[in-house]
Amino acid sequence: VKSGNFSATTEFLLLGLSEDPQLQPLLFCLFLSMYLVSVFGNLLIILAIVYDSHLHTPMYFFLSNLSFVDICLTSTTIPKMLVNIETQSKSISYTGCLTQICFVLTFAGLENGILVMMAFDRFVAICHPLRYKAIMNPKLCRLLVLLSFLISVLDALLHTLMALRLSFCTDLEIPHFFCELAHVLKLACSDILINNILVYLVTSLLGVVPLSGIIISYTQIVSSVLKIPSAGGKYKAFSICGSHLIVVSLFYGTGFGVYLSSAATHSSRKSAIVSVMYTVVTPMMNPFIYSLRNKDMMGALRKLISRISASH
Template sequence: MLLSFLFPSRKVSTMVPGNQTQFAEFILLRFSEKPNEEGPLFGLFLGMYLITVLGNLLIMLVIGSDSHLHTPMYFFLSNLSFVDICVVSTTVPKMLVSILTQNKAISYAGCLAQMYFFLLFACLDNILLAAMAYDRFVAICHPLRYAAIMSPHLCNLLVLFSWIISFLNSLIHCLNVTRLSFCTDHEIQHFFCDLAEVLKLSCSDTLFNYIFIYFVIGLLGILPFTGIILSYSQICSSILKIPSAQGKYKAFSTCGSHLSIVSLFYGTEFGVYLSSSATHSSWKSTVASAMYAVVTPMLNPFIYTLRNKDIKDAFRRLISRIASSSSQ
């Protein structure tokens, strides 16, 4: 995806005012420094990357080709699948090329580009999950008004709003990084240009950067998560009022896949990442980042395929159409 930094340039350092050194590139230390472990790591991440891309492309193809799935719920799901492909394509290809070429360098501009796109798509993931929770809230708590509330116009506006907010968020973060200077240490303890790890290398004052990060976590992290919690509290309350057990199961099954993805996404991001940050372990932080940046997008298609009857039925209809057309 980001070809501009898959082939990093040679390192050149120049002096800037204040006797600081601005490096033309950084060094990504990846997961392991042992050569005998890099082969299995390459195979593992290549396999996960291909599964993620093919699985999410299949979800998008099934939704786009079946008119029964042209609803707000699956409109948001197709956007989520596209974002998941972009998330892994921002980080994994560069790491795979790095392992193959044994070149751990990434240019300064390439690092900023990788950081920008990762923040963009990670933020999109977060907001889209909140939009999907609102869709399920309206479908279960206000079923008679669902078609009027979740109109195509509103769905398009929610997705457009998600893109605009994510674009501005990542742009401001990267602009804040460009004003920083970097001294002698230019080794990033990560497999991609993670914002927090890059800030650790700066010899400039990063107070404003961290203030903005905490502000964004509160606004674009906690606020959507709170919205999801409130939506599902209302959903659970409405489901409990349904008299029949079959009705309760049918209502809950419509949001079971989304709830699984929300649990996986926030469970890995908040639980694993925050606990590893508390131990100040760069290796644990890297593993935690891989969990929500690589593993979670890979599992999303399986969750929706295995737990969603509509997707499975649409997939069978797609296979039948392909088989019919090939036999003619």
């Protein structure tokens, strides 16, 4: 179906997580505090890694990139939601909506890629420790991040450009706090078969393949760790991987939860609440998971905070 009237669509309405006016101040305070914790927490992680030369290793290079992506992911969705609550407006422009879709897909895809790289880094460190420095050299690390970025951008542009050709009906209400691709596609009047095929195909490729890579890496890691004779050595190896496993479980568990809930239930509001987990809660939790479970990270953060307080 050719879309002839999409230019008439000037804005969408974001209904948010609740339409109850009494809940709006509470939602505003909750999301503002979550956003601030997420931004400052991840910023502290980046600064601690930059300023501590002991942390200039592949593992922390990927962690600093993960923190940067988390700041970008939350900044793509929450500020607009906060502005809408404050101004008691629900509108987002057509261009703004498609831009938001593009950025959310880019940063979610990049987070996905970095989590795979971190799993590969742990696999090389534990299964091939003598060859670790030769394999995980700075050039390869930068190349992996760049490759992941390019794949994420291409994926996001593909979906966004495919959404551009759609025409929309008069009902332009999105039961969500940001423009999520699945919700926007449901509002289209034109044929969305190709869009849906692309979504399922790309989600399968960019979701299942990386997750399979992580599972294979950890299967190898567990079999290598079990061969370590000392209990202390086993504990150290598992504690190194523990933080990453928690973050992977949070990200993939909630990510797949969104797709399963939107496929199984007709309640769009429920899938919006699940989306809060991977777009807001996971980026906010990552700094705590990686710093509280890591002595080197805690030491670097203490040094950074004492340096900042000394300069003041």
